[in-house]
Amino acid sequence: MKASIMGGSGYVGGELLRLLARHPQTEIQSISSQRYAGEPVYRVHPNLRGLTSLKFQKENLESTRDSDVVFTALPHGKTMTIVPQLLEMGSKVIDLAADYRLKNPETYERYYSRKHVNPELLARATYGLPELHRDSIRKSNLVATPGCxxxxxxxxxxxxxxxxxxxxxxxxxxxxxxxxxxxxxxxxxxxxxxxxxxxxxxxxxxxxxxxxxxxxxxxxxxxxxxxxxxxxxxxxxxxxxxxxxxxxxxxxxxxxxxxxxxxxxxxxxxxxxxxxxxxxxxxxxxxxxxxxxxxxxxxxxxxxxxxxxxxxxxxxLTKGAAGQAVQCYNIMNGLNETTGLDTTALHP
Ligand SMILES: NC(=O)c1ccc[n+]([C@@H]2O[C@H](COP(=O)([O-])OP(=O)(O)OC[C@H]3O[C@@H](n4cnc5c(N)ncnc54)[C@H](OP(=O)(O)O)[C@@H]3O)[C@@H](O)[C@H]2O)c1
CATH class of the missing domain: 3.30.360.10 (Dihydrodipicolinate Reductase; domain 2)
Structure with missing residues (x-):
C-alpha cells in the first residue's frame, strides 16, 4: 500500500509516521509540511532518526497522487476543502481533523462557527470508531476519525x-x-x-x-x-x-x-x-x-x-488519533486490524 501524510510536522502527523514507518504493508509516498519542506523528518520528530530517510515536501496534492490512502492531519477548516480534491484524485482519505465527523451541517456550524462548504459529503463520510462502525469503515473511502x-x-x-x-x-x-x-x-x-x-x-x-x-x-x-x-x-x-x-x-x-x-x-x-x-x-x-x-x-x-x-x-495521539487512523486504514484495506499497532506501553 502507498500512503501519504498531510500535516506531517504536527504531533498527530509524527505519530502517524511512527506507526506507518514500521507498518509491514505500507510504503510512505509523501509527508507534507510548509515550514519544514526539504528537511529530513527526524529534525522535527527526533524519535524517528534512523527509522526513515523521508524528507518533508511542501503541501501539494500532486505529491499524493497514486497513494492508496491519504491521511490528513491538518487543522479543521483546512481539511474541509482538501478532502474532496483528494477523493476526486482517486485516493481513500482518512481525515483526522473535525470537518467530516458530524452528520448534521447545522451542528457543525454551531460548534465550529463556520459554514460547511461540502455538506453533501457529510452523509458519505464514516465516523472512524471501529468498535461502533467497523462494517461501514470497511466499505468507506472517506473516514473521519473521532476527537481524542x-x-x-x-x-x-x-x-x-x-x-x-x-x-x-x-x-x-x-x-x-x-x-x-x-x-x-x-x-x-x-x-x-x-x-x-x-x-x-x-x-x-x-x-x-x-x-x-x-x-x-x-x-x-x-x-x-x-x-x-x-x-x-x-x-x-x-x-x-x-x-x-x-x-x-x-x-x-x-x-x-x-x-x-x-x-x-x-x-x-x-x-x-x-x-x-x-x-x-x-x-x-x-x-x-x-x-x-x-x-x-x-x-x-x-x-x-x-x-x-x-x-x-x-x-x-494513538487511540485518540493516529493509532485509531491506522486501525481504520487496516480495516479499509482488508488487512489484519492490528497490523503495525502491536506496541506495549512502558512501565514504570
Ligand atoms: N493532538 C491531538 O491529540 C489530536 C487528537 C485527535 C485529533 N487531532 C486533530 O488532528 C489534526 C492535527 O493535530 P496536531 O495536534 O498534530 O496539530 P499540530 O501539531 O498543530 O500540527 C498541525 C499540522 O498542520 C500543518 N498545517 C498546515 N496548514 C496549517 C495551517 N493553516 N495552520 C496550522 N497548521 C497547518 C502544520 O505544519 P506546517 O505548518 O509545517 O505545514 C502541522 O504539520 C487537527 O485537526 C487536530 O484537531 C489532534
Whole structure:
C-alpha cells in the first residue's frame, strides 16, 4: 500500500509516521509540511532518526497522487476543502481533523462557527470508531476519525447507553488531558511555567467534542442523551482519563454492567477491561496505555447515589488519533486490524 501524510510536522502527523514507518504493508509516498519542506523528518520528530530517510515536501496534492490512502492531519477548516480534491484524485482519505465527523451541517456550524462548504459529503463520510462502525469503515473511502476526548468518552459509555441501564439522559463527563492534545503550536497556555504542576479546567461548557459524543451515543441508544462535558488540562504530555458519571435504574448491579461491556467488547483487540479494583492498577490510568492503541475501561457502581462511574484511559495521539487512523486504514484495506499497532506501553 502507498500512503501519504498531510500535516506531517504536527504531533498527530509524527505519530502517524511512527506507526506507518514500521507498518509491514505500507510504503510512505509523501509527508507534507510548509515550514519544514526539504528537511529530513527526524529534525522535527527526533524519535524517528534512523527509522526513515523521508524528507518533508511542501503541501501539494500532486505529491499524493497514486497513494492508496491519504491521511490528513491538518487543522479543521483546512481539511474541509482538501478532502474532496483528494477523493476526486482517486485516493481513500482518512481525515483526522473535525470537518467530516458530524452528520448534521447545522451542528457543525454551531460548534465550529463556520459554514460547511461540502455538506453533501457529510452523509458519505464514516465516523472512524471501529468498535461502533467497523462494517461501514470497511466499505468507506472517506473516514473521519473521532476527537481524542470523544473517543474516550464514547467508548466508555456506548455499551451502557445501548443497554438501557441509565435512568437520566444527562451524563456528566469530566476529562483530564495532556499538553500534546493542543497540538505543537505553542501558546501561553502551553508555556511550561503556566501548564506545569497545574490542573486547569477549560471550556467548562459547550466544548466541541460534545457534538460528536451525543451523535454517536444517540445512534446506539434510543434516548436523547445529553453530555455535560468539562475538560481539564493536566500535567501530562500524552494521555486522557475520562471519568463519566451516569445515573442508573434502581437494582442495577455490577454484573449487569459487566454483561454490557462483555457483550460489546469481548472480541475487540484494543479494548481492555481494567475493573478488578485491586491494588494500584485496578482501574484505568493513562500511564499504562501511552504509545499504544489500547483503550482501558473500568467502572464502579455507587448505590448511595444510584450512580455508575466509568473510567476510560487512552493515549490522545494513538487511540485518540493516529493509532485509531491506522486501525481504520487496516480495516479499509482488508488487512489484519492490528497490523503495525502491536506496541506495549512502558512501565514504570
Ligand atoms: N493532538 C491531538 O491529540 C489530536 C487528537 C485527535 C485529533 N487531532 C486533530 O488532528 C489534526 C492535527 O493535530 P496536531 O495536534 O498534530 O496539530 P499540530 O501539531 O498543530 O500540527 C498541525 C499540522 O498542520 C500543518 N498545517 C498546515 N496548514 C496549517 C495551517 N493553516 N495552520 C496550522 N497548521 C497547518 C502544520 O505544519 P506546517 O505548518 O509545517 O505545514 C502541522 O504539520 C487537527 O485537526 C487536530 O484537531 C489532534
Amino acid at each position: 476526548m470523544a473517543t474516550a468518552a464514547t467508548l466508555g459509555l456506548a455499551p451502557i447507553v445501548a443497554s438501557d441501564m441509565i435512568s437520566s439522559p444527562t451524563i456528566v463527563v469530566d476529562t483530564k488531558i495532556g499538553s500534546s492534545g493542543a497540538g505543537s503550536t505553542p501558546s501561553t497556555a502551553s508555556h511550561h511555567s503556566e501548564r506545569s504542576e497545574g490542573v486547569r479546567p477549560y471550556k467548562p461548557a459547550g466544548h466541541r467534542h460534545i457534538a460528536e459524543i451525543e451523535q454517536e451515543l444517540n445512534s446506539v441508544g434510543g434516548s436523547q442523551i445529553k453530555i455535560a462535558f468539562t475538560p481539564h488540562a493536566v500535567n501530562m504530555v500524552r494521555g486522557i482519563l475520562a471519568t463519566s458519571h451516569c445515573f442508573v435504574k434502581p437494582g442495577t448491579e455490577k454484573k449487569d454492567v459487566w454483561k454490557a461491556y462483555r457483550a460489546k467488547y469481548e472480541k475487540e483487540p484494543f479494548v481492555r477491561m481494567v475493573s478488578d479494583g485491586i491494588g494500584l492498577y485496578g482501574l484505568p490510568n493513562p500511564k499504562a496505555v501511552i504509545g499504544t492503541n489500547y483503550c482501558d475501561i473500568g467502572f464502579e457502581t455507587d448505590p448511595h447515589t444510584q450512580r455508575l462511574v466509568v473510567f476510560t484511559a487512552i493515549d490522545n
